[in-house]
Amino acid sequence: MNLATVRIHIIESDEDFADNVKQSLLKQDQYDVTISTTGKEGVERAFNELPDVIIVATSLPDTDGYNVLDLLKSAQTTHEIPILLVSNSAPSTEKIVHGLEMGAVDFVIRPIHTAEFCARVKVAIRNYRIQKSLREKAVTDTLTGLYNRSILEYRMQTELKRSQRHGIPISGVMVDIDHFKKINDTFGHLFGDQVLKTLGEILLRRARTDDIIVRYGGEEFLLLLFGADSQGAYAFAERVRIDFQSKIFYVNGQTVHFTLSAGVAQYSASMTPTQFIDTADKALYLAKNSGRNRVISAKQEDIEESLPQ
The missing domain is CATH 3.30.70.270 (Reverse transcriptase/Diguanylate cyclase domain)
Known part of the structure; x- marks a missing residue:
């Protein structure tokens, strides 16, 4: 899979964790990774930059990751972008199910090995590209493009x-x-x-x-x-x-x-x-x-x- 142009946006207030993830991903020389430390900034950048995948912490200083997920999944321009939720503590089963039902493609619980985390990101991107291609063919009117x-x-x-x-x-x-x-x-x-x-x-x-x-x-x-x-x-x-x-x-x-x-x-x-x-x-x-x-x-x-x- 060619990931040369993949853009990943991380919305995470734990800057050490976010930077560690970024550096781990950049070692593969296949990603453009950006970081926001608040939900407001992250949503604004997602709307403006339309990344290929978004990683969202469930706990943020100005909101929680579920609200960010809801906003991004509610907007037509971002609702199809794969979003991974990341929690720094073990949430309840109800919270995990809630996040997945809202549209998250994965729910990651820290601590997690970097290699596993990167693999989860790759899988999310690959599945997204396959589904996007199939969906666009299935739901697009060929004459008008609508x-x-x-x-x-x-x-x-x-x-x-x-x-x-x-x-x-x-x-x-x-x-x-x-x-x-x-x-x-x-x-x-x-x-x-x-x-x-x-x-x-x-x-x-x-x-x-x-x-x-x-x-x-x-x-x-x-x-x-x-x-x-x-x-x-x-x-x-x-x-x-x-x-x-x-x-x-x-x-x-x-x-x-x-x-x-x-x-x-x-x-x-x-x-x-x-x-x-x-x-x-x-x-x-x-x-x-x-x-x-x-x-x-x-x-x-x-x-x-x-x-x-």
Whole structure:
């Protein structure tokens, strides 16, 4: 395995231990190792530098390793990075299980022989690279480069649980290009693909780090906006709608514009994941049936009352 470009970040307040680990790893001349001594600094550097593996002490001066693990596993840019938890004393079985269930790939208890520790790091990196390659192929839409809907199988529950655990809102936005079949029929499927890719680019440009963008199917896209209530999600969808409507396309010697419709729903603890998505989808249905080129935000009970019986 070629580890020449592997970057390892250690979040550990015991500087002697951290430096010992760093020197042991550097002896192999295959690593770029950095150290943070507080959780705050470590999380900030992880977000900015996106290392290949992170080693986190369970005890830190400003927080504990479980909070750091939660933050890193909750962010879209870092949730897949392998994280090893390190404890300088024997924790309870419940603590070990808790850390592993939160997403740690290993739980190391000090003291540990340096050779064993380095081997654990190597295994974590190798498994991560294999899983990342397989996952990217499995969950990526080849046309737009966005996630496909299979990502929802393992991200939806994680995001909804995080929302409940921290009391932070999460909203879904279902977006659909208006009259897309007519676009394909009039200008051809290759041009239709260009329109889809353009909308994907607009969504990526507008999205934040934690947002999840999914090509849900055909000309339909789903966005999960962590930290956004229904008003914030509505404002986001409106900006996307205006951006897309303003986009000029050139085809067959002419310029053309297209529009989209969107439905917004804010998640509540009484909803199942399916009900959450269905509410956004039904809000989209209302937007389509209200004239298109608009955004509609609605609660589950409002949607149920508005739909034809």
